[in-house]
Amino acid sequence: MRFVLTALAFCVLPLAGAAQTDARIHYLQRAVPPPPTLSDLDTPPGDLGVAGARLAIDDNATTGRFLGQSYALDATRVAADADLAAAARAALAGTDLLILDAPADDVLAVADLPEARGALIFNVAAPDTNLRDADCRANLLHTLPSTQMRTDALAQFFVLKKWTDLPMIAGGHASDQAFAASMERSLAKYGLKPGPRKEWRFDANMRRNASAEVPLFTQGFGRYDALIVADEIHDFGRYILYNTWEPRPVTGSEGLTPVGWDRVVEQWGAAQLQNRFTDLAARAMQPRDYAAWAAIRTLGEAVTRTGATDAATLRAYILSPDFELGGFLGRPLTFRAWNGQMRQPIPLVHPRALVAQAPLDGFLHPVTELDTIGLDAPESRCEAFAP
Structure with a gap:
């Protein structure tokens, strides 16, 4: 067309x-x-x-x-x-x-x-x-x-909130796996230790079974500060909210989400x-x-x-x-x-409101705080832009 x-x-x-x-x-x-x-x-x-x-x-x-x-x-x-x-x-x-x-x-x-x-x-x-x-x-x-800009923004929010126990559920699509890997790198970048990670492999109709399946699936995480969901194709994440074993915030691809x-x-x-x-x-x-x-x-x-x-x-x-x-x-x-x-800047939102916008206060940079999210010059392996 x-x-x-x-x-x-x-x-x-x-x-x-x-x-x-x-x-x-x-x-x-x-x-x-x-x-x-x-x-x-x-x-x-x-x-x-x-x-x-x-x-x-x-x-x-x-x-x-x-x-x-x-x-x-x-x-x-x-x-x-x-x-x-x-x-x-x-x-x-x-x-x-x-x-x-x-x-x-x-x-x-x-x-x-x-x-x-x-x-x-x-x-x-x-x-x-x-x-x-x-x-x-x-x-x-x-x-x-970039995906890393979004996950860095979310990691800054975790630091600000002092949320350190952060398990993750990742879907099987390539974009889900890329988000999960980037999230783990961002957590490490800001001094946080990635929590346990489970892979979502259900093919059941979660519209009917979420209230039964999700609590059991998340029970093994124990107590934690917030749950990260890597579901970039928006397949299962919507069924995680309010169905987890522990009543905790959901972040990542659902719940509190970093967006462009x-x-x-x-x-x-x-x-x-x-x-x-x-x-x-x-x-x-x-x-x-x-x-x-x-x-x-x-x-x-x-x-x-x-x-x-x-x-x-x-x-x-x-x-x-x-x-x-x-x-x-x-x-x-x-x-x-x-x-x-x-x-x-990267807005951190839920479906009804803007919660915060990264870079967040306290994350400093010698040139611009915007370079605290995503690949900064010393981190980049890009050679095509070299003068």
């Missing part, structure tokens, strides 16, 4: 003397069927991600029309069994600015295309920490927080962004929508400041100390020059 969205200036003349600047951006998405889960309550919206891109194009146009700038968004959705590389080559033939909504393997495959060597690609869907580490690419930036964005974020002007997104998409903004919005707003800010639209100039500015983006998260958003990850 292919469609074109264009935001141009209508009825408003650009400032006198301003040169016309046209930026074309391509949103390339791999259609990934959701894995089977125990509940069908969380069907992903059909416009996930691209709706955030559409809003950002509108936002860029609001400023751009006064500066002689126009923004066009092409969007291509590639079936799960189709050739993403071919679609990427076609997209790159029209622009060197690409928003990529795809799993990690696809992200690397596209970034490594000869046609992409001089492009600027934003990863808005793959949280894999390795893409910001040893598998980084010089032409690849990330506006979706959530509808309960309302401070710092976020309610205005939430309302505009709801008007456009008739639903709440999700983390992938926010990542796509931030990617295109990053490009808009860079075009405004540099007056250029080529990937090399924009990349250099985005990674420079001069760049910052207002992202409705209470702090300016910038990019790590050593691996291309966008620095961003």
Whole structure:
């Protein structure tokens, strides 16, 4: 499926003397069927991600029309069994600015295309920490927080609360296992000892059996401070809450959850962004929508400041100390020059409210506290960004 969205200036003349600047951006998405889960309550919206891109194009146009700038968004959705590389080559033939909504393997495959060597690609869907580490690419930036950024944020909360006894239940999906491994690394990073870990392997209908199965499954943990659930596909975690043997907080993929964005974020002007997104998409903004919005707003800010639209100039500015983006998260958003990850606070939420936002008070850093979550420069094995 292919469609074109264009935001141009209508009825408003650009400032006198301003040169016309046209930026074309391509949103390339791999259609990934959701894995089977125990509940069908969380069907992903059909416009996930691209709706955030559409809003950002509108936002860029609001400023751009006064500066002689126009923004066009092409969007291509590639079936799960189709050739993403071919679609990427076609997209790159029209622009060197690409928003990529795809799993990690696809992200690397596209970034490594000869046609992409001089492009600027934003990863808005793959949280894999390795893409910001040893598998980084010089032409690849990330506006979706990494899994480690999210687990570091949760570990900071545990330290603040003095919760030290932290067992975990991990699902069998690859993303569940990645979250569990990252959580254990984050606990160690902040001086906490990972607790006992159980693997969830039930295939029963938990909607009927949760009250009987979960207490027995969690009884062996004994007494503890909080339970961590690694269920990134949202399969079984919802049945853990209020069914554990010990009445304790549930955290991780359910309960208290670290996210890139959530509808309960309302401070710092976020309610205005939430309302505009709801008007456009008739639903709440999700983390992938926010990542796509931030990617295109990053490009808009860079075009405004540099007056250029080529990937090399924009990349250099985005990674420079001069760049910052207002992202409705209470702090300016910038990019790590050593691996291309966008620095961003991580909200810790439950379904009805924002509980806290990392980095939390007391976690200090010589440059910016935002670098206490995720891979800091000394931790990173990324070599592609070396000067």
